[in-house]
Amino acid sequence: MPSSDEGRRTFxxxxxxxxxxxxxxxxxxxxxxxxxxxxxxxxxxIYNQGIEIGLVVGGGNIFRGVSAVSQGLSRVSADYMGMLATIINALALQDVLTAHGMPTEIFTPFEMPAFACRFNSAQVISALKAHKLTLFAGGTGNPYFSTDSAAALRAAEIGAEILLKATKVDGVFDRDPVKHADAKKFDRLTYQEVIERDIKVMDQTAVAMCREVKLPIYVFNLSQEGNFERLARGDLSFGTLVT
Known part of the structure; x- marks a missing residue:
């Protein structure tokens, strides 16, 4: 991943x-x-700068597995229902991304030929090189794995240079900044610090996978105007970088 100066990289x-x-x-x-x-x-x-984009979306706006399990649903059933929720979101995003001029292709870990291709890394990379935005839905296809883990896995499989995690806050903090005005933001963290201190960046399986393949994680605010312009320039000075 080339770097011209501290906090600025090209992807x-x-x-x-x-x-x-x-x-x-x-x-x-x-x-x-x-x-x-x-x-x-x-x-x-980002897309208009020629950057190839893979996208993983969660399903919590449709179905919350944690809540369902607490009400008596089995974890396995809840996880499969969550996978289906991510597919609903991917279909919605496909429509809106296409309407904004970005050709897309959906990939899932299981057969859904009416609207998605089964995940195959060579086929995905071919789509990326054709400048299609690739949407990865259905998680990993296995229960007990979060969409964070799916994001780390797919990033590794497609050779992504960084995993960009868009959130509702400005990065990673030592405690919830929504509840604590004095919460401290981290500019940089190591994978080991995140795991040992149980810092809420992504789940530990995802962080461990990123560490294994040396995949940087960058956490930033989705809603802050200008952040995607900064990312397109390779500016990593405004969120939290985990390496």
Whole structure:
């Protein structure tokens, strides 16, 4: 990953991780069309710079597995339902991304030939090189793995140079900045610090996978205007970088 100066790098291929909740906006459930359009406009900023983009989206705006398990549903069933929720979100994003001038292709870990291709790394890389935005839905295809883990796995498989995790806050903090005004933001962390201190960046399986393949994680605020322009320039000075 070439670097011209501290905090500034250029990227050829990235993996963007979005939460399902991000699509809901201020709603508690579903997809806010205005938010989806905003996200598409932001992604277009990176896409129009010629950067190849893989995208993993969660499903928490449609189905919350943790809540379902607490109410008696089995973990395995809840996880499969969550996978289906991510596919709903991917289909919605496909429409809005296409409407904003970005050709897309959906890949899933299981057969869904009516609207998606089964994940195959060679086919995905071919799509990326053709400047298609690739949407990875259905998680890893296995229960007990989060969409964070799916993002780390897909990023490794496609040779992404960085995993960009878009959140509702400005990076990683020592405690919840929404609840604590004096929360301290970290500019940089190591994988080991995140794992040993159980810092809430991504789940530990995802962080360990990124460490294994030396994949940087960058956590930033999805809603802050200008952040995607800065990412397109390779500016990593405004969020939290984990290496």
């Amino acid at each position: 050829r291929r990235v993996l963007l991780k979005l939460s399902g909740e991000a699509l809901a906006g201020q709603q508690r459930f579903g997809i806010d069309p205005n938010v989806a359009a905003y996200i598409a406009r932001q992604i277009a900023v």
